[in-house]
Amino acid sequence: MIGNGNVALDVARMLAKHADDLLPTDIPGNVYAGLAASAVTDVHIFGRRGPAQVKFTPIELRELGAVPDVDVIVYEEDFPRDEASEQFLAASNNQVKVMSRTLNGWLTKESSGASRRLHLHFLHSPVEVYGTERVEGMRFERTAPDPANPGGVTGTGEILDYPLQAVYRAVGYRGSPLAEVPFDETLGVIPNDGGRVLDPAAQPVPGLYATGWIKRGPVGLIGHTKSDALETVTRLVEDLGNGLLPEPVEDDADAILSVLSARGISFTEWDGWLVLDAHERALGAADGSPVDRERVKVVPRDEQVGISRSVELVAS
Ligand SMILES: NC(=O)c1ccc[n+]([C@@H]2O[C@H](COP(=O)([O-])OP(=O)(O)OC[C@H]3O[C@@H](n4cnc5c(N)ncnc54)[C@H](OP(=O)(O)O)[C@@H]3O)[C@@H](O)[C@H]2O)c1
Structure with missing residues (x-):
């Protein structure tokens, strides 16, 4: 898995889980059969920055450590201990500190001898997927904290190769434009004011509304998406009440x-x-x-x- 966000965690957790542990969920038959046939033993998650720069959230990260018959493995050399990194962590919000404790705790956790392992690698910047007929491995460059840019990293030139059989990308999303709908190419969103779509002159386009990631960008948990939709619908109802919708509404x-x-x-x-x-x-x-x-x-x-x-x- 490439990426250190919640999508990477979700996918990695599903790949590492034993299919039978998913039976109490609503998993469809074909997905269960696919996972039950999986020969996976090791899942690796690669982040290009350090453990203090992950985009995970604490609950989702903790869940990773609670998957039955799966050991989480982290590596000391992926944890920068220089003063700038310590200062960055000290200045970070509570979520980051909680996750840092979770990750550091895994450094000293004994292996339980689980049949599957989930490896978290930090300071690994993707360089190349290699293989001829199919994926055979992936090449990374080791990165290090960039003293000139707190939270950022620079390449060290050290190359690290991992033999792998499959690569999944979870490096975020970008919205795509719809015909005849205004679009902000820089942010990849539909320009809007609380959900009312705005034209290039920043005036509301009558009858046009946006919600979800196309409204605010690809961030946020499900709760954010709900409050976001509520905001847009509230604007729509206001406009309806004020007779601002373009077509008569029955x-x-x-x-x-x-x-x-x-x-x-x-x-x-x-x-x-x-x-x-x-x-x-x-x-x-x-x-x-x-x-x-x-x-x-x-x-x-x-x-x-x-x-x-x-x-x-x-x-x-
Ligand atoms: N359980 C849940 O509630 C749940 C589940 C799934 C998703 N979500 C939410 O959905 C939103 C999107 O999640 P996401 O995981 O797709 O995106 P994300 O949180 O933006 O994370 C993207 C990750 O990809 C990395 N990345 C980007 N470009 C890269 C590149 N060229 N090379 C290597 N790494 C690269 C980023 O690293 P940098 O930080 O270095 O850029 C970051 O670690 C988030 O707000 C997330 O919390 C929530």
């Missing part, structure tokens, strides 16, 4: 259904979702595995809509 919640149908978009309603929910729970109950399965997720969208709607039709 005062009828069902109007959206006719629009979707007219456009040939398949959708389900709340009752249909409840049918799908019951179906997924029934799949879980019928699953022959030794652990209780609350549900088995139906993944293909067509199948989700089909199940919810076909039973609805039969019921009506």
